[in-house]
Amino acid sequence: MNLLIKNGNILAENGELKKQDIRVEGTKILEIGENLAENGEHVLDAEGQLIVPGLIDLHVHLREPGGEHKETIETGTMAAAAGGFTTIAAMPNTRPVPDTVENLTNLNNRIEETSHVRVLPYASITIREAGKELTDFVSLKETGAFAFTDDGVGVQQAGMMYEAMKKAAAIDAAVVAHCEDNSLIYGGAVHDGEFAAKHDIPGIPSICESVHIARDVLIAEAAGCHYHVCHISTEGSVRTVRDAKKAGIRVTAEVTPHHLLLCDEDIPGIDTNFKMNPPLRGKKDQQALIEGLLEGTIDFIATDHAPHTAEEKAAGMKSAPFGIVGLETAFPLLYTHLVQKGLITLKQLVDWMTIKPAQAFGLPYGKLEEGAVADIALIDLQAEKAIDPEKFYSKGKNTPFAGWKCNGWPTATISEGKLVWQEGKVQA
Numbered sequence: 093m094n095l096l097i098k099n100g101n102i103l104a105e106n107g108e109l110k111k112q113d114i115r116v117e118g119t120k121i122l123e124i125g126e127n128l129a130e131n132g133e134h135v136l137d138a139e140g141q142l143i144v145p146g147l148i149d150l151h152v153h154l155r156e157p158g159g160e161h162k163e164t165i166e167t168g169t170m171a172a173a174a175g176g177f178t179t180i181a182a183m184p185n186t187r188p189v190p191d192t193v194e195n196l197t198n199l200n201n202r203i204e205e206t207s208h209v210r211v212l213p214y215a216s217i218t219i220r221e222a223g224k225e226l227t228d229f230v231s232l233k234e235t236g237a238f239a240f241t242d243d244g245v246g247v248q249q250a251g252m253m254y255e256a257m258k259k260a261a262a263i264d265a266a267v268v269a270h271c272e273d274n275s276l277i278y279g280g281a282v283h284d285g286e287f288a289a290k291h292d293i294p295g296i297p298s299i300c301e302s303v304h305i306a307r308d309v310l311i312a313e314a315a316g317c318h319y320h321v322c323h324i325s326t327e328g329s330v331r332t333v334r335d336a337k338k339a340g341i342r343v344t345a346e347v348t349p350h351h352l353l354l355c356d357e358d359i360p361g362i363d364t365n366f367k368m369n370p371p372l373r374g375k376k377d378q379q380a381l382i383e384g385l386l387e388g389t390i391d392f393i394a395t396d397h398a399p400h401t402a403e404e405k406a407a408g409m410k411s412a413p414f415g416i417v418g419l420e421t422a423f424p425l426l427y428t429h430l431v432q433k434g435l436i437t438l439k440q441l442v443d444w445m446t447i448k449p450a451q452a453f454g455l456p457y458g459k460l461e462e463g464a465v466a467d468i469a470l471i472d473l474q475a476e477k478a479i480d481p482e483k484f485y486s487k488g489k490n491t492p493f494a495g496w497k498c499n500g501w502p503t504a505t506i507s508e509g510k511l512v513w514q515e516g517k518v519q520a
């Protein structure tokens with residue numbers, strides 16, 4: 093069934109909103125214009141709604157296979173659709189890890205069978221993400237690996253990273269890095285700052301991240317590889333990426349909504365929904381991240397959606413797993429707390445969640461234009477709702493933002509021309 097989206101507001105290049113209709117035929121956008129005539133399509137009334145390209149999140153933990161008690165491809169992609177996302181990239185810290193053609197093929201089949209939106213699978217850099225032996229990048233790329241990462245742990249050996257980046261460069265693949273030097277973390281649970289000191293919890297120092305980035309940008313330069321920094325969190329890391337970009341090194345970086353909106357001073361007390369890796373840093377780090385985005389040092393926003401069960405999160409600050417969910421709250425949170433407060437523009441936010449990640453990785457998504465893939469999200473900028481984890485499609489309810497009042501809620505999501513989610517309606 094073809095679609096006609098009527099009377100929505102599209103962001104023009106200059107940031108102004110323009111009332112337009114969009115005609116979708118099959119999987120593509122056929123026509124964008126004013127007052128398009130109905131031609132037997134299913135009509136979606138978008139009066140008063142913002143229409144954006146389907147959001148893109150290149151850092152998501154879907155947990156399947158092996159962690160289905162936390163999330164599945166089905167529940168995670170439903171959460172994505174409800175958050176306005178039509179393309180997500182799935183992290184490989186699953187059991188088994190997609191580190192062989194067989195494991196990646198199995199993952200591809202599960203995605204094909206159960207996903208509601210497009211899922212791009214990462215393959216791991218090393219076997220079992222154990223940091224000892226590289227995977228076969230060539231065959232994994234041929235099997236559909238989107239890029240290579242050991243997210244969840246840092247690649248500890250510089251020599252291993254160099255070999256990985258040379259292999260990635262040879263096949264024009266990106267190495268995507270969780271930057272954490274294990275010799276500098278001392279078993280910490282929160283940022284090595286005031287909160288850690290006050291509650292006598294071991295701290296995670298900022299240098300455990302920035303030291304890896306400094307190492308890796310030099311290795312990326314030597315290897316000639318596209319190197320991407322996951323969930324950047326410190327002022328020193330931002331400075332290091334800025335300097336590397338100035339030197340012409342092919343580096344990109346992402347930042348999460350929680351690192352943009354919170355710092356360790358905001359942790360209300362012992363609450364494991366504020367425990368994630370990297371941890372919420374200091375106020376100056378938080379400011380450096382916003383500046384990093386504005387100046388282009390940081391390329392885009394990614395949620396690092398990391399679902400865990402309530403039981404797992406109840407294990408106390410020192411033992412509970414790191415991570416919080418993000419897919420269903422990212423856009424409303426950032427719209428309400430950055431755009432509406434005048435720190436960034438709506439156009440910047442939408443770009444950082446659509447065309448910017450697409451450009452960083454050469455993906456053909458993230459734009460609304462005739463001939464483009466029909467990945468589209470409708471958003472009600474005026475709607476006001478408080479975040480309620482019990483209403484999440486995700487199995488993970490672990491968010492530090494419960495109860496936060498937000499505007500800017502997605503109302504419908506179209507993936508490759510198909511309406512995959514609509515507010516208040518259960519989708520097939």
Ligand SMILES: NC(=O)N[C@@H](CC(=O)O)C(=O)O
Nearest residue numbers: 153243244368369398414415
């Ligand atoms: N970010 C987190 O706190 N946790 C992630 C791992 C990761 O992204 O490094 C997870 O898999 O739970």
Ligand SMILES: [Zn+2]
Nearest residue numbers: 243244270322
């Ligand atoms: Zn990580």
Ligand SMILES: [Zn+2]
Nearest residue numbers: 183243244396
């Ligand atoms: Zn992650």
